[in-house]
Amino acid sequence: MHKLLARQLAKAAKDSGEFDLQALLRLVCEAYQQSDNDRRRTDRSISLMIGELEQLNHGLDRLVQERTAGLLQRETELQAQNLRFDAALENMPHGLCMFDRQERLIVCNERYREMYGLTPDQTKLGSTIRSILEARVATCNGLENAETYVEQRLAEIRKYEPYYTEKAMRDGRTFAVNHRPMRDGGWVAIHQDITAQRRAEMQITYIARHDGLTGLANRAVLREKIEGASARLHRDGNPFAIFMLDLDLFKTVNDSFGHPVGDELLKLVAARLAACVRRTDAIARLGGDEFAILTAAEGDQGEAAVAVANRLVKAVTAPL
Amino acid sequence: MRVTQLSWSEAAGWGVVPTDFIHADLVFFFGGRQALACGARYRELRAMFPDAHILGCSTGGQIRNDDVIDNEIAVAAITFAATTLRAACEQAASPDSSRSCGELIGKALAAADLVGIFVLSDGLSVNGSELVAGIAAAVGKGVSVTGGLAGDGADFRQTLAGADRPPHEQMVAAVGFYGPAIRIGHGSAGGWDEFGPRRCITRSQGNMLFEFDGEPALDLYERYLGDEARGLPGSGLLFPLRIFDPERPDHDIVRTILAVDRDTRSMTFAGDVPEGWTAQLMRGNFDRLAAGAAMAARQAAVGLRKSHASDQIAGDQIAILVSCIGRRLLMGQYTADELEAVGAELGPGIPRLGFYSYGEISPHRVSGVCELHNQTMTVTTIAETLDHAGA
Numbered sequence: 001m002h003k004l005l006a007r008q009l010a011k012a013a014k015d016s017g018e019f020d021l022q023a024l025l026r027l028v029c030e031a032y033q034q035s036d037n038d039r040r041r042t043d044r045s046i047s048l049m050i051g052e053l054e055q056l057n058h059g060l061d062r063l064v065q066e067r068t069a070g071l072l073q074r075e076t077e078l079q080a081q082n083l084r085f086d087a088a089l090e091n092m093p094h095g096l097c098m099f100d101r102q103e104r105l106i107v108c109n110e111r112y113r114e115m116y117g118l119t120p121d122q123t124k125l126g127s128t129i130r131s132i133l134e135a136r137v138a139t140c141n142g143l144e145n146a147e148t149y150v151e152q153r154l155a156e157i158r159k160y161e162p163y164y165t166e167k168a169m170r171d172g173r174t175f176a177v178n179h180r181p182m183r184d185g186g187w188v189a190i191h192q193d194i195t196a197q198r199r200a201e202m203q204i205t206y207i208a209r210h211d212g213l214t215g216l217a218n219r220a221v222l223r224e225k226i227e228g229a230s231a232r233l234h235r236d237g238n239p240f241a242i243f244m245l246d247l248d249l250f251k252t253v254n255d256s257f258g259h260p261v262g263d264e265l266l267k268l269v270a271a272r273l274a275a276c277v278r279r280t281d282a283i284a285r286l287g288g289d290e291f292a293i294l295t296a297a298e299g300d301q302g303e304a305a306v307a308v309a310n311r312l313v314k315a316v317t318a319p320l
Numbered sequence: 321m322r323v324t325q326l327s328w329s330e331a332a333g334w335g336v337v338p339t340d341f342i343h344a345d346l347v348f349f350f351g352g353r354q355a356l357a358c359g360a361r362y363r364e365l366r367a368m369f370p371d372a373h374i375l376g377c378s379t380g381g382q383i384r385n386d387d388v389i390d391n392e393i394a395v396a397a398i399t400f401a402a403t404t405l406r407a408a409c410e411q412a413a414s415p416d417s418s419r420s421c422g423e424l425i426g427k428a429l430a431a432a433d434l435v436g437i438f439v440l441s442d443g444l445s446v447n448g449s450e451l452v453a454g455i456a457a458a459v460g461k462g463v464s465v466t467g468g469l470a471g472d473g474a475d476f477r478q479t480l481a482g483a484d485r486p487p488h489e490q491m492v493a494a495v496g497f498y499g500p501a502i503r504i505g506h507g508s509a510g511g512w513d514e515f516g517p518r519r520c521i522t523r524s525q526g527n528m529l530f531e532f533d534g535e536p537a538l539d540l541y542e543r544y545l546g547d548e549a550r551g552l553p554g555s556g557l558l559f560p561l562r563i564f565d566p567e568r569p570d571h572d573i574v575r576t577i578l579a580v581d582r583d584t585r586s587m588t589f590a591g592d593v594p595e596g597w598t599a600q601l602m603r604g605n606f607d608r609l610a611a612g613a614a615m616a617a618r619q620a621a622v623g624l625r626k627s628h629a630s631d632q633i634a635g636d637q638i639a640i641l642v643s644c645i646g647r648r649l650l651m652g653q654y655t656a657d658e659l660e661a662v663g664a665e666l667g668p669g670i671p672r673l674g675f676y677s678y679g680e681i682s683p684h685r686v687s688g689v690c691e692l693h694n695q696t697m698t699v700t701t702i703a704e705t706l707d708h709a710g711a
Contacts, residue, residue: 003657004653004654007653007656008653027653030652030653031652031653034652034653037548038650040546041545041546041548041558041603042603044544044546045515045516045544045559045601045603046515048516048543048544049515049516049517052516052517053516053517056517
């Protein structure tokens with residue numbers, strides 16, 4: 001017997017053992033009605049749910065299509081961006097390399113390889129900074145101890161702080177390195193060959209401090225030397241002497257033989273003056289045919305100065 | 321511990337109280353609102369059990385072992401060997417005062433040796449979530465809080481509850497169990513099936529729900545209920561609502577509807593329905609609901625045994641069953657299936673008393689946090705141990 005019918009019979013049973021037929025029928029009808037209601041409710045809810053889910057699926061399809069189109073567009077843009085980035089990277093005058101937080105190479109341009117004479121195999125992506133530093137030492141770094149150099153560079157890098165450094169190469173070139181940590185724990189470094197720049201700076205400095213004709217120091221250098229000697233005099237009591245001279249009738253030489261001969265004469269005089277003093281003394285051309293000499297005095301100041309003056313006059317007045 | 325069951329009906333009155341239960345310590349009674357409203361039944365119980373704490377409430381049907389009964393008051397009287405009890409009863413005039421009411425109950429019962437609390441609350445004017453949170457906050461972790469919200473059949477008009485006084489509306493009653501001998505197990509499970517799309521609660525306030533995904537929630541319920549929408553709020557129980565915080569999807573809670581407002585298109589639930597949470601409709605299958613009830617019984621039985629592995633239960637046990645009125649409305653004459661499933665799981669010889677409610681209270685099966693549940697079968701098992709009971 002179905003358990004529900006058994007329950008209905010039990011509920012409809014009277015104390016006398018007879019059944020209350022009306023009560024039993026009511027229970028049975030209720031059960032049928034409940035079953036019908038449940039079936040209708042189930043049908044309705046499933047139908048509505050299917051409708052809702054279909055609507056959601058349509059919405060999801062639309063969303064997927066929109067997202068896919070957006071992703072394709074984004075991918076195209078990224079490809080174009082990558083091309084531009086690659087072009088910029090490969091055409092930039094500086095070497096560039098980028099490493100991840102595991103110290104493995106993730107970006108490197110051709111210029112970087114050229115600067116350090118590295119092969120593509122030595123700079124393939126994923127190479128460690130240690131292997132690249134070791135290769136650089138072997139190819140062109142200075143003459144320092146290779147192992148010490150690599151460890152020092154690694155220690156510097158692992159501080160995760162920005163720094164700038166200049167490094168002389170074995171072949172005389174000078175490289176500047178600008179190191180910048182990135183937020184993800186990696187870093188990017190720009191390597192610049194500053195050899196020509198450094199040489200030009202040295203040349204400019206030389207021109208600014210020397211007479212272009214004779215190669216002697218100029219007026220500015222002489223002033224520095226005098227200030228330095230004055231300071232030493234006040235500080236240590238070291239005396240010094242200054243000699244000023246010009247060439248008699250020099251204008252006549254220029255006027256008679258022309259300026260090229262006058263220039264040659266000035267160069268000869270400069271050489272003779274230089275031969276009369278110590279390397280630590282200073283000789284400057286003040287302009288035209290005027291020269292000045294600064295010497296550190298020794299022994300009797302007066303006598304020493306007279307001796308130097310005599311040597312200078314003798315040298316200049318000797319036949320040419 | 322010893323347990324006896326009694327009943328009252330209009331025709332037969334009270335059954336005979338065994339003489340050795342005259343000094344019972346605790347009496348639970350559950351009945352229809354109309355049978356309890358006059359207070360006479362409480363006074364009769366008080367006369368029968370002068371020493372007992374007496375707790376009771378109105379229901380959506382009384383549970384007595386395998387049967388659900390409507391025309392009788394179901395009673396259990398319990399005598400403890402070594403457990404002490406304390407009762408508390410507070411007024412909860414509105415959902416807004418539910419938390420403070422819970423805190424008052426918790427403070428009244430809090431003690432170092434408090435093991436568990438069983439709560440019976442008004443089912444319509446109380447926000448059950450807030451009530452339980454208030455009690456739990458006052459008594460702290462490690463104290464199990466179980467019980468339920470009183471019912472009023474499928475009418476949703478007035479619910480009554482009381483402790484050591486006649487049941488009255490807007491009241492919350494509770495009893496605390498103290499001492500090393502008491503053992504309390506608990507289990508709660510639903511067995512409902514989720515169906516349909518997941519929806520976002522886009523507008524709500526406390527336990528009032530206004531919108532799902534920008535659409536009035538009441539529109540959705542009326543659409544799914546069809547002709548049965550006339551029976552709202554009762555018929556709304558046929559489609560319980562599973563809700564969860566999207567960030568904690570395993571911590572789901574089922575909510576049951578208490579009222580609807582057709583003017584504002586809002587629905588009031590027995591507990592909070594927080595804005596931003598995910599919601600999904602549920603529907604019931606008789607067999608799986610019965611299996612859910614069996615699972616609750618299993619949890620309660622295992623919990624009772626697990627509390628102290630070396631325990632030996634002394635004397636009787638009792639299981640208090642609080643099941644949701646929604647389950648009964650759906651299962652109809654098949655309701656007995658879930659009661660039989662609980663009985664089969666607990667085993668013979670354990671008396672079962674309880675009621676169909678507007679909300680169930682039990683620790684969450686995953687988090688262990690005591691909270692309000694809906695549309696579940698909740699089982700609380702109570703026993704004393706041999707060592708401490710002196711039996």
